[in-house]
Amino acid sequence: MKKAAILLLALLMLFIPSCNKKPDNGGNGEEVFDPDENLDLDNIFFDDFTNGINPDIWEIAHRKWQVTNNGVIFENVNYTADGTLVLQANGDNYAGPFKGYESDDGRRTGAAIITNKALGPGRFEVRMKILPRFGATSAIWTFYYDDVLGLNQEIDIELNVRNDFRTFWVTHWITEVIRDHSEIKMDILHNDGEYHIYRFDWHTNPRRIDYYIDNILVYSSTLNVPNHAGRFWVGHWFPEGWAGTPDFETDYMFVDWVKYTPYLNNPYVETEDGRTQFAHRYPKEPIKMPINNLISNPRFDGREEAWRKEPNSQIKFVNEGLNGPKAMHVPKNDIAYQFISGMDETFELTLTVRAKLNNLNDKGYVLVELRPLETALIDSFVIEFSKDDPEFVLGEYYEKTITFKIKPGTKRLEVSLIGSEGEGIYFDEIYLNVISKPYSLYRAQYE
Template identity: 25%
Template sequence: MKRLILVILAPLILWAQKPYRGAEYRTLETFTYGRFEVRMKSAPVSGMLSSFFTYHEINSIDEWNEIDIEILGRYNDQIQFNTITAGVTNHVYYQDVPFNPHQDFHLYAIEWTPNYVAWYVDSVEVFRQTGDHISTLFRAQKLMMNIWPPASESWAGTLNENQLPAYAYYDLVRVYRYTPGENQDFTLLWQDDFNAFNTSRWQKATHSWDGNNSQFIEENAVLKDGYLILCLTMPTSTGYQGGAIHDEDVTAPYIARAWFLDDRIVLNFSESIKRQAAETASNYIIPGLTVKNARLLNDERTVVLEVSERDPQVIYHVIATNISDRSAAANRIKVESIAIKNGVTLPLVINLGSEQGSATYQADYVFNVDRPYGHEGGSKVIHPLSANFRGAQNDTLYRSELRGLNFYRVRLPDGSYRLTFFFAESEFNAAGQRRFDVFAEDQKIIEGLDIYERVGSFAAYVVTIDNVEVKDQQLDLYFKPLAGKATCSALKIEKSASDLHEKTNEPRIPRQSALRVFPNPANPRLQLEFELPRSGETELSFYDVSGKRVLVLKRGTLNGGIYRSSLDVSGWGSGLYVCVLKQEQRMVARQKFIVLK
């Protein structure tokens, strides 16, 4: 009985020993992978922190899985990111920010996938972790927010209790499900604007731990006027006593990222900016270059600069002045300078899986915030110099591959591009062992590819997809495995020779649908021309003689007119194929053609 009494009294003793009262708000549901966003303003008191994080409730430290955004009150220009894995192994990164996070609200986000964890500030990715430890972050985690004073003064600073109470404010939370290849890989599950305490979604914590000098209590998690307020208080004065909540934009916009993308410079600002100032070329100074034109994109926070020819060996800086945000205060940049990162130059050929570049192709990388391109997922497979691939014009491109890759990402200016994929089957000696789809910008462009079925093993198979539209300064390719693992040996990117979204100079609108493919037989390229009498959802499909769909080109809504493009069929097997034109899901034209080797 004495032992039972001690067990019952232990939490009460712990409660009494904690000098402060904090708060934690946590979901009832757990999540495995996803995107988690919060708009928040942190508390400005040294010796404590405000947080937004995911956490797996553990039975032992060997199960530890946690992903953090922690904002220490002692710093007015820094945020801490961290992943914690088995054995309480920390992977900490300190991110400097050009604003005071305690002064006004900012949007923060965590992206968690099997291949990486990334952190965003004001909708711009600022840091990414990859590496072996990411694969150990697979346990279901709850989403949490809390405010508490760490016992470690060397980390959090010294808490002056005369500065209490302290408050962290949360305006909204969004949770997205991880949906690779759809909705830019993340689909919104729900958003909470904190208009009321949703007891089917959230709970208020009542616990503590060693190293936390506060006890969490329900009274210190307050919902008021559409905000969640987490309070750090003395035990004798709990709850929110702060009066009206001030949600005003007092931070001037800043350039979050600057890239040379082909022959242009793309500037990503932290928030929406006013068009007139943004499109005034004289507001941008780049020593060594002339700014010819400035254009603000429809998102109202991305500016594209046209400049004079640059020296690729020089590191340039852009200086922005007189740029104002769209808030009532019209906060204005005074003078800001940022280095411009070198992006890609087209045409671009990437030898996937290879760390060595050459005069004709580029080495491959793992994608991160500092890379203009790279892969997510996959293992490098290197073949000996003696390996030969039937039909290959350059065996070197096929002597390395990325096997099991999930995504490939390339930063590009908005526009239309031609993509050429170089495939070879080097692992299997039978059909059906490896089959996968390829998506570009959430659109399926290659369906059910079985390389062995097409050309056998150790043979080159090339697929070219024209007129792929990029609308967010980044090409996103998703390789979806259907059997085995997806693989790719090389990727070529060039500007489209023609654009299916632009009508040709033909002055007339056709009276009826028509489709022409030539030459027939075709090799290595097939020319396409089709006519549409009206606008509508349009699709071009290709089928082999067995009726299996080989390729789908989904182009969205097209206006009535005449369109032309071309397709590389040099990697297709010899035989009879059918090109089908559909509009509004109804076949309007078809034509047979032959591919000859």
């Protein structure tokens, strides 16, 4: 009874009417809050991963929540020699060796690291490039859970919501149902391939949480502010529905550094630290910085289902590859295609295709269609292969490349491989990536 009374009093104190709002930078007579007051600059935690992933500091998460994914796993966490944390994500087209958490299916597996130490009020900052594809959310969050007391204390920044990389969620919770939540849309493209700093300042004296993107204050709240220390998570995972469909093979989130500065004179409830239990499964050596291909199964030796076909298709994966064991033969009037999401009108892309024709009357082409998430067509581009090409050599692979800009309204590409004449065409390798993202940060509405 005493414990219940104390809990009730604590919850009532959190519910005292206050305000939550978009940022106010002064000028209306209100006292301007100083977010730097009480920063404990003598006890800053900073990790730029130049020495890898320290098991004394970080736990690599290997677990699962919700039912429509296969968890976050050890194998998806790596680092480079220059100190970049690499968090791999495996989408619906993944066919590699990694397995999910308590599952043989490696699809929809994400990656995350967690501080072993439970952290109290302070400034939490992460400089990172988020996962650039629909289907998974990149996030930073604190977390503490106590099912006996009914506590679910959490502070989140979650990116890629509603199939829109300019929209994100900020949320903080004290129970599984009591929270403060805001959906924010900024003129900042979060999957632009650039590093951005994601930050929240958690205060308990006074109770307040401020959220920042690239040091721009985007949301403030004094409602339902947690008061229990929580371990700090950085990573990505595959939620149920609200981040879109992960129609990709593998892609990456990159973290440059993580920083935590505690606040003095901000009381909180201490909670139990975590601990690393599987240090032998941590990466022992750095990897090379991965360069991702937006095409799934680009050499045709991976998951065949990554290329969609009609029910009566005669397309075959054959042992005629040049740089790999397999190639795809697309007969006349047949088609294989796939979707590539996460596009934006600021992108410029290069598509490189290697193909061969075994007869002089064979022809084929690659069709790139620009679409919203629905079926409407915005624009299209074609790479044709025939004996009239200057590069053509009968029975040998040759390469063609186009560069194109994404048109407004485009969120998804449909890439189709089509045989058009004779016995069709053989494809050996396809490479698609963003080469230019000419986007400048727009700050005027927040300054």
